[in-house]
C-alpha cells in the first residue's frame with residue numbers, strides 16, 4: 389500500500405516517517421516509534437488506555453489515523469517526566485498514593501490527568517472523577533487514582549508559593 393509522509397513532534401522531538409493511510413496513531417506510536425507506554429485495551433474508544441496528548445487535548449489514539457497527526461505536537465507518558473529526569477508530580481502522585489495495581493491503565497490515566505490539570509489546576513473530587521470518566525481501570529482502583537491526582541494538583545499548586553518563600 390502506498391505510504392504517506394508525516395512530520396510531527398513527539399515528546400519534544402521532531403519525527404518524520406512514512407505511514408500507510410490505514411495506520412492508527414496508537415500503532416504508529418508503538419510499532420514505528422517504539423513508544424509502548426500508550427496501551428491498546430479495546431481499540432474502540434472505550435477504555436482510554438491509548439490516551440495521548442495531541443495539540444493540547446486528550447485523544448484516544450486508537451481512534452485517530454497517524455496521517456491525521458501530521459503536523460501535530462504529541463506527548464505520551466514517555467515524555468511526562470520533568471526535563472531534569474525527575475518524576476512529574478502525577479507520576480509521583482501515582483507512586484505515593486498507590487494509584488496503580490496492574491498498571492495497564494496508568495499511562496493513559498496519567499496522560500489524561502495531565503491535560504485535566506492543565507485545564508483545571510484545582511479540581512474537586514467530582515471534577516477529577518468526571519475528568520477521567522473516559523479512562524477505565526480494570527483493577528477498579530479509582531479511589532487511589534483520584535487521590536494521586538489530588539496529590540499532584542496540591543504539589544503543582546504549592547510549587548510557586550515555595551519558590552516565592554525562598
Ligand code: FES
Pocket residue numbers: 427428429430431432433434435436437438439448449450451
Ligand atoms: S485502546 Fe483506545 S480507547 Fe481503548
Ligand code: FES
Pocket residue numbers: 487488489490491492493494524525526527528529
Ligand atoms: S491499575 Fe490495573 S487497569 Fe488500572
